[in-house]
Amino acid sequence: MEIGEDKQSGLELASRIRATIPLAKIVFITTHDELSFVTLERRIAPLDYILKDQSADLITQRIIKDINVVQNELKKTNSQRKDVFNYKSGTRYFSLALDDVILLSTSKLRPGSVQLHAINKVAEFPGNLNALEEKYPQFFRCDKSSLVNLNHLRSFDYKEKELLLDGEIRYKASFRKSRELNKLLRDN
Template sequence: MFPIYLLEDNETQRVEYKSIIKNIIMIKEYDMQLVVATGDLHELMNNIVNSKEGLFFLDMEIGEQTQAGLNLADEIRQQLPFAQIVFITTHEELSFLTLERRIAPLDYILKEQGLDDIKQKIVKDIDATQTILKTETVQHKDILGYKIGTRFFSVPINDVIMLSTNKERPGSIRLTAKNKVADFPGNLNSFENKYSQFFRCDKSSLINIDYVDSYDYGRLQELSEHLLEPHLFPEDL
């Protein structure tokens, strides 16, 4: 899931923003997750998942540190170059510093605008991030994207072990990855042409060559023939 992070040291505001973020994810069925909502800089940094991306909603002022969120954004940009950063702050005068430091925030939300306007902007920023995520998944060959119903998903190509046709559901592909198994509409040809990491070991399977030590087509055919006999199992061969 695509990770979202919230830094806000005002507990009342943090609860409000947290509720807005969770509701939009649930209502629009985005493949996203609010990983942490905190007022502590170190807690947020310690909870960043192993990913090149993320959406960060950062309060600019934490405690007596007027530029704490800005300094944190510098660290985030270094660690996660593709992160989307949104500042939620009372300090309009600090907006020029985001340009000076080349942070390139997705948005700059002023708290004085009121909760309704803040909510609209948070929703807009999450929608924009979802659009960016779709575009990057299509463009970047290191991410495999697929769609189930109205929901859009992605998985690092290095985590994909195999893609195979689902014989019980024609026109459906089964994804087998390190931490998930999923069925979705599609055909193997489109993936074989796009991703050089996949090897067509038979007409119904693509395997990630990074997970292959050796390949014996004759043995595979022999195994397939034996498996057609209902009384035999792989461990019997």
């Protein structure tokens, strides 16, 4: 709550965070138990309000519990949303709009890793294309090492078997998949 000498600067910061990021999870760690009602009056809606007069171990346990609660909520929310692409890298979870994904391909330098090409984002994470293809059937399997979001297809050269995707990404389709893609494009 208190930052420097200002007893309510933490409240001001929390109010700005709430206004900017409405679904943010806010946890106060403070000695000012009398300000807990002010958080309700300002509609800050903190996830937790931890008092510093507890032991360091207890405070640590509460913080860990809060982090676990938020991670479980995110997992549930993201798995229920079908318009979101989710992936995990290390201990961090990431989500982006499914429509923003352009291409998923296996990493040639790191077996067992998938490269993600999206609008304004390139990332690499552990995974395999078979599982991603099953989870996201809207992607087109262009060869054994790539999945393409056809909503980002700008052109397809059937003779060269080359796709031109948004972001000037060029990708070759296998012989069999190029026939399948040609038929799919012709029928639609």
